[in-house]
Amino acid sequence: ERGMKMLEYLEGGPWPSYVAELRKTKYPIEAYAEGLAKKYTPWLSGSFRVRYVFSGILARRSRDGKFVEIHFRTYVPAGRFYSTSYLRKVVEVAKRYGIGLLELGGNTGALVLNMIAEKADEAVDAIRTIMGSDVGGSGDTFREFYACPGPALCEFALYDTLHAMDYIRSHPAIYRYLNTQMFPYKIKFKFSGCPMDCATANSRADFALIGTWVGAPEVDQGLFRKMVEEGKINPKEIVDSCPSKAIIWDEEKKELRIDGSKCLKAMNCIRRAFPAIKPGKNRKIALLIGAHAQGHFGPKLAKAVALLDSIEEVIPFAEELVNKYMELAPRRHRIGDMIIRRGFKVISEVADKTLPNKPRGTPSTHLRISIGAVLTDDERRLYEDWS
Numbered sequence: 001e002r003g004m005k006m007l008e009y010l011e012g013g014p015w016p017s018y019v020a021e022l023r024k025t026k027y028p029i030e031a032y033a034e035g036l037a038k039k040y041t042p043w044l045s046g047s048f049r050v051r052y053v054f055s056g057i058l059a060r061r062s063r064d065g066k067f068v069e070i071h072f073r074t075y076v077p078a079g080r081f082y083s084t085s086y087l088r089k090v091v092e093v094a095k096r097y098g099i100g101l102l103e104l105g106g107n108t109g110a111l112v113l114n115m116i117a118e119k120a121d122e123a124v125d126a127i128r129t130i131m132g133s134d135v136g137g138s139g140d141t142f143r144e145f146y147a148c149p150g151p152a153l154c155e156f157a158l159y160d161t162l163h164a165m166d167y168i169r170s171h172p173a174i175y176r177y178l179n180t181q182m183f184p185y186k187i188k189f190k191f192s193g194c195p196m197d198c199a200t201a202n203s204r205a206d207f208a209l210i211g212t213w214v215g216a217p218e219v220d221q222g223l224f225r226k227m228v229e230e231g232k233i234n235p236k237e238i239v240d241s242c243p244s245k246a247i248i249w250d251e252e253k254k255e256l257r258i259d260g261s262k263c264l265k266a267m268n269c270i271r272r273a274f275p276a277i278k279p280g281k282n283r284k285i286a287l288l289i290g291a292h293a294q295g296h297f298g299p300k301l302a303k304a305v306a307l308l309d310s311i312e313e314v315i316p317f318a319e320e321l322v323n324k325y326m327e328l329a330p331r332r333h334r335i336g337d338m339i340i341r342r343g344f345k346v347i348s349e350v351a352d353k354t355l356p357n358k359p360r361g362t363p364s365t366h367l368r369i370s371i372g373a374v375l376t377d378d379e380r381r382l383y384e385d386w387s
């Protein structure tokens with residue numbers, strides 16, 4: 001009864017409810033309610049296998065344990081752009097083998113089909129032959145590749161996140177670990193086109209690749225003055241929005257000056273005064289390492305390693321770091337946990353070997369997102385020790 005009340009609560013309000021959608025499927029909703037009330041985990045880890053498939057398939061039981069559905073994670077295109085013809089194929093496979101549930105934008109970065117256990121073998125074949133995709137994205141592999149829409153939709157994109165994700169995922173050095181569980185724990189790559197970080201790379205990815213630039217943002221003084229005259233922006237607000245106090249408004253000359261050596265790439269001024277203020281032209285990709293929401297030592301933000309000129313430069317670094325990770329980290333420790341145990345010098349040594357002459361993550365080039373106010377005292381202390 002308590003569980004049913006919780007479901008009612010989740011269905012209330014004017015917004016769409018997943019409970020209302022769940023009622024339309026074959027999923028036993030009463031069992032779900034019971035599980036909610038008793039806080040059962042639905043995952044049956046390691047209990048279900050499909051021959052020759054080593055990752056991407058997980059069994060989930062209904063909360064009363066009577067009904068088991070199989071959760072198939074499939075690879076998605078960068079930016080999750082689906083064509084309608086592809087979606088038709090997804091629906092065809094789901095109708096034949098599924099229970100009536102699909103997750104097009106799951107937290108895992110995968111397109112998830114929820115299938116009937118008895119038809120799992122056939123479902124894998126159908127995903128490969130009809131959809132032209134494959135199953136993967138769970139276990140101790142490279143997984144949850146996720147890119148923001150980047151240049152396809154967003155004027156702030158500072159590098160091509162879509163190309164970057166496709167390039168990294170299909171590179172032989174990475175591809176060979178996609179379906180083979182070789183690591184102490186999972187490794188995630190996320191790609192954000194700018195420091196606003198829509199892919200949540202800074203807080204969720206072992207490898208975070210975030211577009212940035214060196215120096216000050218570019219200011220079109222004529223356009224800025226015009227926007228001020230038209231009342232579209234208030235220079236005082238722009239000055240106050242800067243967390244590093246890098247902006248000065250010269251009232252006499254009607255000129256906005258930004259000190260590039262102080263700029264921490266918070267994007268606040270750019271968001272308020274775009275296109276009069278834009279990111280600088282000397283663009284880079286910031287490589288940050290070791291974030292995750294869950295791990296042996298708890299959640300961590302990423303730590304800045306280097307500024308890259310192109311995405312190709314990540315590969316030798318990733319290969320070397322992955323070897324170190326397999327050598328040094330115990331089971332269920334993420335890369336961020338390895339940093340806590342072994343110190344940031346593990347990462348610096350790999351960077352010195354594979355990324356010589358690259359600007360390192362010193363505080364002045366550090367993204368604000370990496371040293372911002374959200375750091376805990378412990379993390380700040382660790383960061384200072386490593387620096």
Ligand code: SF4
Pocket residue numbers: 148149150151154155156157158192193194195196197198199
């Ligand atoms: Fe746009 Fe930046 Fe968000 Fe990517 S991370 S969608 S580039 S604002």
